[in-house]
Structures are given as structure tokens and as C-alpha cells.
Amino acid sequence: MADNPLLFLKRHPDYLRYFIGMIPIQFGAQIEAITIAWQVYHIARETRSIEESAFMVGMVGLCQFVPMFALTLFAGTLADRVSRKAIVLWALLAEGIGVAILTLLSLQTSPQLTHIFLIAALFGAARAFLSPAASALVPMLVSRTDMPKAISFSTTVWMTAVIVGPFIGGLLIASSIATAYGVTALTYILGVVMVTAIKSNTTPERQEGHPLTLVREGLVYVWENKVVFGAISLDLFAVLLGGATALLPAFATDILNVGPMGNALLRMGPAVGGLLMSGYLTLFPIKRAAGVKMFLGVFAFGLATIVFAYSRSMPLSLLALAILGAGDMISVNVRQTLIQIVTPDHMRGRVSAVSGMFISGSNELGEFESGVLSRFIGPVAAAAFGGIGTIIVTGGWAWMFPALRKADRLDSMHHD
DSSP states (O other): OOHHHHHHHOHHHHHHHHHHHHHHHHHHHHHHHHHHHHHHHHHHTTTHHHHHHHHHHHHHHHHHHHHHHHHHHHHHHHHHOOHHHHHHHHHHHHHHHHHHHHHHHTTSSSOOOOHHHHHHHHHHHHHHHHHHHHHHHHHGTTOOGGHHHHHHHHHHHHHHHHHHHHHHHHHHHHHHHHHHHHHHHHHHHHHHHHHHHSOOEEEOOOSOHHHHHHHHHHHHHHOOHHHHHHHHHHHHHHHHHHOOGHHHHHHHIISOOOOHHHHHHHHHHHHHHHHHHHHHHHHHHSSSSSHHHHHHHHHHHHHHHHHHOOOOHHHHHHHHHHHHHHHHHHHHHHHHHHHHHHHHHHHHHHHHHHHHHHHHHHHHHHHHHHHHHHHHHHHHHHHHHHHHHHHHHHHHHHHHHHHHTTTTOOEEEEEE
């Protein structure tokens, strides 16, 4: 019988505080993402072609990826040495300040793309610290047996934000870009207040040794644990190749001709499927054949990306994106549960950092890759190429990582 979500939250009051704090943050992040992509595309479109404008949106991803890649491993080591709550708070404050600056820039008559790219780099740096600290914080707020439930619960809320956030963002953008950014800044303030209220001790047992030694230990652990390495790297290449987020403004504006609200609906599409799947997994977690189901989820992600690329019907495009999101959610749920359960607590910050560098970084780098391809072959071919690449990677990883493919019961796995 499915556990009552309210009883779960009552058992873990600090997780409830964290959860409530993350709700506005997740909404704000989605509004911020759709706004910055729309703003950059349309600033560029004033003087550039469709292909070049899509490339400029991809540049936002590159600006976020570079500092994230440079700082993530250090950030993971820090998350294994100091208060994870403090790191989360400072990272959220940095993002909030960045959004406030974007609000002011958007009040100018002609905002400069260079300035927006610099703020995007600040977001990347902040998320380099936020991702491993937040991932490693959750296991300190819930019991081990409730970890799969906590991850599914958090993911469900995230997917809800991914659905509603772009819709709200579309409405706010229709009002003004500055309004969209201003509302986002308020969401960060609300989130910081709730995270501050967490009472648990969130400082891990101190890890002795030079920071570079600790970084090396994290990398070695991931490399030697083939289940963890396979899960992380599979998602890396799938998202890197299949990420069509940077192309959505081009599809909405010049291919499907559906305008800013249509762009918001496209952005919401993957989240609709993801939310339905996440809600199902929250009530009925994966119990058997977890590895096979992860591979099937990634395969569905790639196939749906190809359908989206060639669709000229808004309903079909939305359906393809929903299937894409559902497949991705299966992969995310299995991967996150695997990593948190099989990794010992003193390693979670560093392992989460490696995962974050692979996964979160691949989102931004995937946007850049899609933008570069679009510059040369157009957005349709770029999206199709990504979907085909994802399917090829799925087959290759299923062959190269048999331990991941054969992973069965998540609740029976243990760390080495």
C-alpha cells in the first residue's frame, strides 16, 4: 500500500521546511530560464537570422556550463566539509542577486547580450555549489528507508514547477521582461527564508585531507563503481545530445508560429509527462528491473525527440515532449535513487558533485551543442540529430555497463 505523503512529511519536519523552501525556488528557476532564453533570442533576432539567434540562446548554456564545470568538484568537496545548509543559502542568494541585476538591465532601452551572458555565468557558478550541497543535504533530513520517497516527492514538486513555471513566465513575459525577472527575485527571497528555518545539523563528519585529495577520492569512487558511473554517464550523453531546450524559442517563433505563450506550452510539455510519471513513481516506486526500466526511459526520450523535430502540429509536438519528459523522469528517478543509496554519507557531496557536473552541466552544454548544430544545419535537423544520438548511446551503454542493465531492486542495493 502506498505511504501517505502527509505522514511522510510529518515524520521529517526539516525536510518539510526544505521542501516548502524549494517550491518558490523551482518556480523561479523555470520563469528565469524561459525568460532569459526568450529575451536573448529576440534581442538577437533583431539583427540576426533564425539559425544565428538560436545559436545565441545556446551561448547562454555555454556561459552557465564553463563556471559550473570549473567549480563543481571543488564545491562537492566543500559539501563534505562544511554545513550543506549554509552552502545552499549562499548559492540561492547569489542567484537571487543575479536575477535582480537582470531586472534592472531589462529596464534599459537596449539590453546588451554581453551583460546577460555574464549573469548567466554567475548562475552557473552558483549552481555548481547548489547542486551537490542540496543533493547531499536531503539524506541528512530523512531516514535511509525514506530516501526513494523523498527523491520522488522532491522530483514531483520540481516537475510541477516545470509545468506551471513556464506558463506563469509566458504571462509575465507578455507583460514585460523586467516583470518576469522581478517576480523571480521574490521567489528566491521566499526560498531563502524557509531554508534558513531548517534546524538539523547539516555539517557532515569532517573529512581530513587536502581538498585535491578529496576530489580525487570522489572521482575514483565514481569510476570504480560501475553502476554509479554508468548511470551518470548515460544521462550525460542523453541530455547532451537530446537537449532541445535552446531550440524551443526558434520552434515557437519561426516553425510552429505559436508566439510567447506557445513557447511556454512547449517548455511545459516535457514536464507534463514527467509530472505524471513522477507522481506515479511517488505512489508506486520502481521495485524490480530498475536498470532495464532506466534504459527504456532514455530510449523513449530519444525517440520522442525525433518526433518533435519533424512535427509541424502543435498538439503532436506537445505529445512528443510529454513522452520525452516521462521517459526522462524514469531515468532521473532510478539514477538519483541509486546514487544516494549506494554512496556512503561521507562521499555524498563529492559524488553528487561529479553527478552534478555531468548532469546539470550537460543541460547547459547540451543547449550550446543544439545551438551550434542549429547554426549550421538548422533547428529541425539539430533536434533530430540529438534524438538519433540518444538512441545510439542507449544501446551502447546497455552493452558496456551490464551491471547497470542488470540492476534489479533499488531498496536492496547497498554502498561498497
